[in-house]
Amino acid sequence: MGKRETEQFFKPKENPFTEDQRGHTTLLFGGLTWKHEKLIHAALERLSYRCEVVPTPNVAAFQLGKEFGNNGQCNPTYFTVGNLVQFLQELEKKGMAKQEIIDSYVFLTAGACGPCRFGMYEAEYRLALRNSGFDGFRVLLFQQSGGLSQGEAKAGLEMNLDFFLGILNAMNMGDLINDVVYQIRPYEVHKGEADRVLDECMDLLAEGIKKSRPYQLEGKLASFLQKFPKAGDTAGYIGKFLNQLYGDEYTSALREVRRRLNAVEVDRTRVKPLVKVTGEFWAQTTEGDGNFNMFKFLEREGAQVMVEPVGTWINYMIHQARNKIADRKGVEEAIEAPPAWRLDKVLAYNWKHKNRIVKLSLAEAIFKREWNRLREALNYIPHDLADQRELERLAHSFYNSRAAGGEGHLEVAKNIYYCTKHISHMVLSLKPFGCMPSTQSDGAQSAVVAHFKDMIFLPIETSGEGEINAHSRVQMALGEAKVKAKAEFEKVMKEVGYSMDEIRSYVDDHPELKGGMYRVPHSEGIIGTAANFVIHVASLMKSERRSRLAVA
Ligand code: SF4
Known part of the structure; x- marks a missing residue:
């Protein structure tokens, strides 16, 4: 038998992206909803980058991913990798040369x-790019575990505080607006109005971001600090943080969004099942073929969709990082624990350990504070x-919270959370074909459901095929959720003691109740929007009747 020649694989040398190339x-980028992408686009333009969003992946992109990528990948890899190849091929069709x-x-x-x-994503992108003739195309990584300064691509893409804050604010606003519009659209009185106003609002926000400038120290203080570069840098950082915490650039823009969306007339007496969408990060986020266009389908079938924010994922990463530090105390590879008799070193070691945990807790608190500041500007309509900690507590006995990968224990946790806290009638989990963590949590979900x-x-x-089958399975489960929502509503109607005509007539006399951004309080144990609305109106x-009687 002849000896087969094998070749060691080395990561191909990356062509650099340098500062002088920025202008041309x-x-x-892509991979989120168009709302997130539009705001991230604006945030990058604000920092003077030229940028473009690759369109939402479709089935043709999936096929290209299969053609040029490795076998046995998970579904999002095929979609996203193929999508990049498809985009580059389109450029070629428009007349650009490959090298250009x-x-x-x-x-x-x-x-x-x-x-x-x-x-493996980075390697997958490179492989598919090479196989499709775009060898040497540059892929820059924005590391999940990186810090505030990621040096690898620093020259061309400066991943500094302005970059991170810009992206974070854009993502948070994208999350919140996405949440709001999914709450308004199913109840809009004039079809298409919510989307029309949403378009206007997104333009308004994006233009606002583009026109603004990142915070800079100015005036006499700035000129004085120029003499002390180190102190100047620190003061600049502090200024940016304070501006982030107390500035009103984003909150005032969102207040205008709230005003405009409030003009969308809604009828909240429509009884609809509330469906929480969870699952793998990309599959639960994309609004296209990658999840069988599930959001549109659910709305068409009469459901109200509760979308998952990227913010949960950011919070999860902070939480897991904190858990890891706490769990690995004394056994970390890089930090040797001192012997017990060296009290001075033990104290210093404990202090350092605590300090790392406190920093992450602080990061979490700041993130939540910012999130809630933006929520407040939107009248607290987006979900908290x-x-x-609660998610971990709920899931841990079914899915070990230290088992990382994908959404980890979150898929199980969210299912229990949204059901037991009466937030949704049904949970739909979108799990990509070939996804290892989703397959694991699928096993655990049988115990949860039991x-x-x-x-x-x-x-x-979810996969590149099988849409009809998936939709029909969703239809069946949705049927059950509709029955649940209807039964809940009927029970509430009996309890409030008013007829539907009386409720409607009161709402007609109080048009503020028809505003898209009117906040309906959530009643304990009640899930549906219509049921909560009727309780509130009643x-x-x-x-009102009590006050009338008191006056009489
Ligand atoms: S979580 Fe699943 S679908 Fe997502 S990248 Fe990992 S294996 Fe792929």
């Missing part, structure tokens, strides 16, 4: 070191972030 190089494309564009994507296939008898939970495996009617 376009940053490509390679020289003029770079792709910015998230990366991690695993443990699931997320750790689920508490990570334990919580009232739960309506449906896992759907209580307003009762208190």
Whole structure:
């Protein structure tokens, strides 16, 4: 038998993206909803980058991913990798030469070191690019575990505080607006109005971001500090943080968004099942073929969709990092624990350990504070972030919270959380074909469903094919959720003691109740929007009657 020649694989040498190329190089990115992407685009333009969003991946992109990528990848890899190739091929069709494309564009994507296939994304992009003839195309990684300054791509793309804050604010606003619009659209009186106003609002926000400038120290203080560069840098950082914490650039823009969206007339007496969408990060976020266009389908079928914010994922990463530090105290590879008799060193070691945990807790608190500041500007209509400790507590006995990869214990946790806290009638989990962590949590979900008898939970495996089958399974589960929502509403109607005509007539006399951004309080144990609305209107009617009687 002849000896087969083998070749050691080495990571190909990356062509650099340098500062002097910024003016003629376009940053490509994508992978979220168009709302997030539009705001991130604006945030990058504000920092003087040329950038472009790659369109939402479709089935054709998935096919290209299969053609040019490795076998046995998870579904999001095929979609996203193929999507980049498809975009570059389109540029070629428009007349650009391959080399010109390679020289003029770079792709910015998230990366991690695993443990699931997320750790392989960068390599997958490079392989597919090479196989499709774009060898040498630059892929820049935005590391999941990186800090405030990620040096690898520093020259062309400066990942500094302005960059991180810009992206973070854009993502938070994208999350919140996405949440709001999914709460308004199912109840809009004039079809298409919510989307029309949303478009206007997104333009307004994006223009506002583009026109603004990142915070800089100015005036006499700035000129004075120029003499002390180190102190000047620190003062600059502090100024940026304070501006982030107390500035009103984003909150005032969101107040205008609230005013405009409030003009969308809604009818909250429509009884609809509330469906929480969870699952793998990309599958639960994308608004296209990657999850069988599930959001549109659910709305068409009469559901109100509760979307998952990227913010939960950011919070989860902070929470897990803190857990890891706490768990590994004394056994970390890089930090040797001192012997017990060296009290001075033990104290210093404990102090350092505590300090790292406190820093992460502070980061979490700041993140939540910022999130709630933006929520407040939107009249608290967007949902609050689920508490990570509570999610961990709920899930841990079913799915070990230290098992990392993908959404980890979150898929199980969210199912229990949204069901037992009466936030949704049904949980739909979108799990990509070939996803290792989702397959694990699927196993655990059988135990969860057996334990919580009232739960309506449906896992759907997403892929490049099988849309009709998936939709019909969702339809069946949705049927159950509709029955649940209807029964809840009927029970509430009996309890409030008013007829539907009386409720409607009161609402007609109080048009503020028809505003898209009117906040309806959540009644304990009640899930549906219509049921909560009727309880609220009935209580307003009762208190009005009491005041009338008191006057008489
Ligand atoms: S979580 Fe699943 S689908 Fe997502 S990258 Fe990891 S293996 Fe792939």
